[in-house]
Amino acid sequence: MTHPDNALAPSAIDRPATRRTGTALLLGTISLVAWPLALAVASLIDFTAPYSSVPGTDTGYFEAVAANQGVWAAASFVFLAAALFTLASVPAVWRLSVGKAPIWAWVAAVMGTLLAFGQIVHLMSWRVMIPGLADSDLSGEQALALMYGVDAQPFFMVIFMPFLIGFTLAPLAFAVALWRGRVAPVWSPILAGVAGVGAIVLGTDTLPTTLGYAALLVAAFAPALVHLRRRTA
Numbered sequence: 001m002t003h004p005d006n007a008l009a010p011s012a013i014d015r016p017a018t019r020r021t022g023t024a025l026l027l028g029t030i031s032l033v034a035w036p037l038a039l040a041v042a043s044l045i046d047f048t049a050p051y052s053s054v055p056g057t058d059t060g061y062f063e064a065v066a067a068n069q070g071v072w073a074a075a076s077f078v079f080l081a082a083a084l085f086t087l088a089s090v091p092a093v094w095r096l097s098v099g100k101a102p103i104w105a106w107v108a109a110v111m112g113t114l115l116a117f118g119q120i121v122h123l124m125s126w127r128v129m130i131p132g133l134a135d136s137d138l139s140g141e142q143a144l145a146l147m148y149g150v151d152a153q154p155f156f157m158v159i160f161m162p163f164l165i166g167f168t169l170a171p172l173a174f175a176v177a178l179w180r181g182r183v184a185p186v187w188s189p190i191l192a193g194v195a196g197v198g199a200i201v202l203g204t205d206t207l208p209t210t211l212g213y214a215a216l217l218v219a220a221f222a223p224a225l226v227h228l229r230r231r232t233a
Helices: 019-047 060-066 069-097 102-124 126-135 140-151 154-180 187-201 207-232
Strands: none
Touching (some): 019 069, 019 207, 060 126, 060 140, 069 102, 069 126, 069 154, 102 126, 102 154, 126 140, 154 187, 154 207, 187 207
């Protein structure tokens, strides 16, 4: 019996493509590798900045951010690049996998959309609110109380949930879709799964765990880019 994931048309790289569509697919696949790299760079900037030595629960944190607004902004722009790379990678994963793995292509598209949405929420909340509070006339205690108040809002928790779901499940969905689409090896989903489990168990609030998460994902996604380059060379 033919598996439903293998019953349809061949994957995108098995079909003739115009130069324009081929370039778009290549750029999207590059973005798949680029978003965890951008995440690593942004985290490196953040975790080595002077404000990183001050706990986020300390009122002095806002003073530290205010004194290093340029560093904070640099990290924020790189986080924005990671979100844009994620958006560009979603249609690439879809196109590479939908022919041979339509079910997983859909799962990857949904999870990838949640991941991108979550990244935008993260940017529009903490990356905007914290420097705004740091530049305001509020005292450290007032700024901290406001931040905790926002964090405790049920609606904020709902819209922030895709950030957590996306970072743990989207990479695995990407890797499985690419593997079922026959453009990535079987160990790609394993690496992505380890990254997701690590994010749940260890978190990504330290530099080593964030860099480890990014390194696992780059290793998981890079074979798809190599495979695409070989098939379209």
